[in-house]
Amino acid sequence: MLEEKKIIDLKRELIEYAALVEAMIQKSIMGLQERDAAMLREVMQTDESRANALEIRLEEICTNIIAQHQPKGKSLRTLLMCLKINNDLERMGDYAVKIVESSLFLIEQPQVKPYVDLPKLAEISMQMVKDSVNAFVNEDVALAQNVCARDSKADGLSAKILQDLKEYMSEDSHTIDRSLSLLRVAGSLERISDLSTNICEDVVYMVVGKVIKHHAALIES
Amino acid sequence: MNNEMVRIKAENVNFYYGQKQALKNISLDVYQNKVTALIGPSGCGKSTFIRLLNRMNDLVPRTRVEGNIFLDNVDINRGQIDVVDLRRRVGMVFQKPNPFPKSIFENLNYGLKVNGCKNRAEREKKIISALQKAALWQEVKDRLNESALGLSGGQQQRLCIARCLAVNPEVILFDEPCASLDPISTRYIEELILELKRDYTIVIVTHNMQQAARISDFTAFLYLGELIEFGLTEKIFTVPTQKMTEEYLSGKFG
Numbered sequence: 001m002l003e004e005k006k007i008i009d010l011k012r013e014l015i016e017y018a019a020l021v022e023a024m025i026q027k028s029i030m031g032l033q034e035r036d037a038a039m040l041r042e043v044m045q046t047d048e049s050r051a052n053a054l055e056i057r058l059e060e061i062c063t064n065i066i067a068q069h070q071p072k073g074k075s076l077r078t079l080l081m082c083l084k085i086n087n088d089l090e091r092m093g094d095y096a097v098k099i100v101e102s103s104l105f106l107i108e109q110p111q112v113k114p115y116v117d118l119p120k121l122a123e124i125s126m127q128m129v130k131d132s133v134n135a136f137v138n139e140d141v142a143l144a145q146n147v148c149a150r151d152s153k154a155d156g157l158s159a160k161i162l163q164d165l166k167e168y169m170s171e172d173s174h175t176i177d178r179s180l181s182l183l184r185v186a187g188s189l190e191r192i193s194d195l196s197t198n199i200c201e202d203v204v205y206m207v208v209g210k211v212i213k214h215h216a217a218l219i220e221s
Numbered sequence: 222m223n224n225e226m227v228r229i230k231a232e233n234v235n236f237y238y239g240q241k242q243a244l245k246n247i248s249l250d251v252y253q254n255k256v257t258a259l260i261g262p263s264g265c266g267k268s269t270f271i272r273l274l275n276r277m278n279d280l281v282p283r284t285r286v287e288g289n290i291f292l293d294n295v296d297i298n299r300g301q302i303d304v305v306d307l308r309r310r311v312g313m314v315f316q317k318p319n320p321f322p323k324s325i326f327e328n329l330n331y332g333l334k335v336n337g338c339k340n341r342a343e344r345e346k347k348i349i350s351a352l353q354k355a356a357l358w359q360e361v362k363d364r365l366n367e368s369a370l371g372l373s374g375g376q377q378q379r380l381c382i383a384r385c386l387a388v389n390p391e392v393i394l395f396d397e398p399c400a401s402l403d404p405i406s407t408r409y410i411e412e413l414i415l416e417l418k419r420d421y422t423i424v425i426v427t428h429n430m431q432q433a434a435r436i437s438d439f440t441a442f443l444y445l446g447e448l449i450e451f452g453l454t455e456k457i458f459t460v461p462t463q464k465m466t467e468e469y470l471s472g473k474f475g
Contacts, residue, residue, distance in 0.1 A: 002415065003435075067458040068434040 003069040010061050010082055011137055014089075017054045018133040020047060021089045022126055024096035025192060029122040032103035032185065033115055040100045040107070051093040058086045074206070081206045085136060088195040092129065095188040102181040102188075112168055112178045118186060121157040124150060125189045128196035135200055139207045144200035148212075154193035161186040225252035228392060228422045229274060229311075234288035236269055238281070243269045245446045246288075251392070251439075256414060256423045258437035258454065260430055262475030265443040267426045271394050274424060275311035276304055292392070309336055312385035316397040318377035320369035320384070325361050328369050328380055329387040336388050347387055354420075355383035356413050375406025382413065393417065395425040399432065411436050430470065434458050442466045444475075 024047045031040035062083050065071065071079055128147050135144035165179040201213040229251035236244035244266045251257050251274075259267035272278045273290060276297060289296050297307055309332075321328050329348040338344050352358040357379040361372070369380055378398060385393060395414070399407040414423060414436055427433050433440050433454065440457040442450045442465075450457060450466045461467050469475050 002412065063459050064455040068455060070431060070434075 003065065003071060003075060006061075006065050006069070007071075007075060007078060010058070010065065010079075013054070013058055013061065014082055014085060015133060015137060017051070017058060017086070017089050018129065020051055020054065021092045021096065022129050023047065024051065024093055025099070025122070025126055025129065025189075028096045028099035028103060029119065029185075029189075031100065032106060033119065035107040037104065037107060040103050043100045044097060048093065048097055051090070055086055055090045055093075059083065062086070077206045077209065081136065081202045084202055085133075085199050088199055092192050092195050095192050098188045099185050102184045106178060106181050106185075109178050112175050112182060113164065117157050117161050117164070118182070118189075121154060121161065121186060121189045124154050124157065125193040125196070128154070128193045132196040132199040132203070135203045136206070139203070141204055141207050144203040144207075147200040148197050151193055151197045154190055158186050158190035225255060227251070228253045228293065229424075230289075230291040230294075231270075231273075232289045232291070234270075234273065234286065234290060236266075236273060236278070236287070237285045239283045243446050244273075247443075247448045249441055249448060249451055251422060251424055253422050254418055254420075255438040256418050256425060256436055257439040257441065258433035259424070259426045259441050259443060260428075260433045260469075261443035261449075262469070263428075264445075266446040267441075267443050268396055270443070271396055271424055271426050274392070274394055275308045275313055277308075277313065279304065305335075309388045310390055311392040311394060312388070312390035313394040313396065314378070314381050314385055314398050316400045318374060318381050318401070320372070320377050320380050322368065322370055324366045325369050325372070325380060326365040329384050332384055332388045347389075351383040351387035354386050354417070355379045356409065356416075357383055373406070375402050375409055378402060378406070378410060379413065382410075382417075386417075390421065392422045392424065395423065395427075397426055397428060400428065407432075442469060444469070 024043050027039050027043050027047070030036070031043070062079050065079055069075075128150055131143055131147045134140065135147060162183060165183055168175045169179045198213070201211075204210060204212050227250045231247055231249045231251075234244055234247040235242060247266075247270060249270075259271060261267050269278065273286060274292075274297075278284050278286070286298060290298060292307070292311065295302075321331065323331070326348060329351055330344055333344045333347060338347065349358065352361060357376060360376060361380075369377065372380060382393075382398075398414075399410050402410065411432065414425065417423060418438075425433070425437065437454045439452065440454045441448055442457065442461075442463075444465060450461055450463045452462075457466065458470065461470065
């Protein structure tokens with residue numbers, strides 16, 4: 001098969017992987033909100049092993065294309081990005097599992113506080129995942145930059161949740177265990193949005209060959 | 222890998238040029254509708270091996286073959302084998318394009334006549350179809366009666382492929398088909414081989430490792446007449462099992 005066609009197929013598989021990870025994140029949050037243990041367990045028992053298998057498969061495909069075709073220029077950048085995105089998606093999947101672990105504990109307990117900011121943060125994070133992969137597939141630099149800009153929103157919400165939970169904990173020490181679990185959920189979502197940002201920074205590199213991470217653009221200027 | 226249908230099976234093949242043993246106990250399966258590449262340094266026996274598959278070595282004096290080579294379970298070196306028919310079924314394209322010094326049309330017409338296709342209209346149909354399959358038709362359709370020697374190197378090689386296709390082979394052997402072509406013509410031929418494997422079984426000898434990597438499904442690595450490793454190309458080029466294969470692929474010898 002020709003290199004170009006293999007890369008198209010590879011991208012298709014990456015989209016499938018991203019969709020699975022997105023679904024894992026969604027189930028982990030929805031399971032918490034609706035106290036649905038079955039939905040949460042599904043993430044650990046079914047989705048995670050599928051995600052692991054996809055990760056290994058994608059890595060194999062990338063390795064084979066590099067070994068068989070020695071891609072250069074944009075094809076090479078695309079393949080290297082695929083490997084990195086593959087890695088990022090795998091870690092996002094791990095965070096979804098972390099959320100599930102905390103959620104399984106939380107749904108057995110009375111709720112510390114109404115979930116207001118947490119679903120907002122989840123919404124933002126999931127949209128960032130979706131958009132980052134779309135930006136990669138469509139090589140959409142504008143969308144990628146837009147996702148990067150949203151990261152501060154996620155950080156802000158995460159900080160607000162921390163602030164609220166600190167108050168709950170200092171008022172009533174019985175809420176500490178639950179609050180810490182909720183913090184882990186928020187922290188995982190915040191990391192997921194960070195990883196989406198990573199993907200988008202890589203998309204910019206892939207398309208225009210310019211590094212924008214670690215504020216490189218600022219340093220250059 | 223074993224779910225594929227085996228078209229050619231070599232079993233314990235030894236081959237001698239006079240006293241000199243050129244192939245040592247080679248066993249190898251060639252799968253249907255796949256591209257099998259033979260790689261290895263000069264003198265490793267890859268060309269010798271491919272030429273055994275349609276008995277081209279018969280033409281070399283004082284040679285001897287031992288072991289069995291089966292085409293569809295029939296041993297091609299034993300019993301009542303019609304060598305002309307074998308070479309029709311197992312066609313060959315050589316390193317240097319070798320069109321007949323005749324017109325483009327005659328280059329294909331000749332083989333059809335030799336193979337007993339008496340009806341001219343039918344021959345014309347087959348010639349057009351072969352030129353189309355070899356991705357040459359568009360370039361030559363208005364000059365079929367011109368000399369084949371007036372074509373470029375890449376076109377000549379595609380003409381040789383068309384000549385081979387015209388007689389409706391089942392297996393096509395390519396002996397370094399791109400060795401004398403420029404990169405653009407090489408890409409043309411490589412794309413063509415990928416197209417052809419849908420209808421034919423292909424064995425290719427190549428000095429160019431990257432070519433083997435790009436277009437083959439299976440790769441055999443030969444060294445000093447021995448088959449060192451055979452397997453799926455993507456495995457051979459990423460995780461070969463033999464140290465010698467690894468070293469050859471990374472350019473440490475050969």
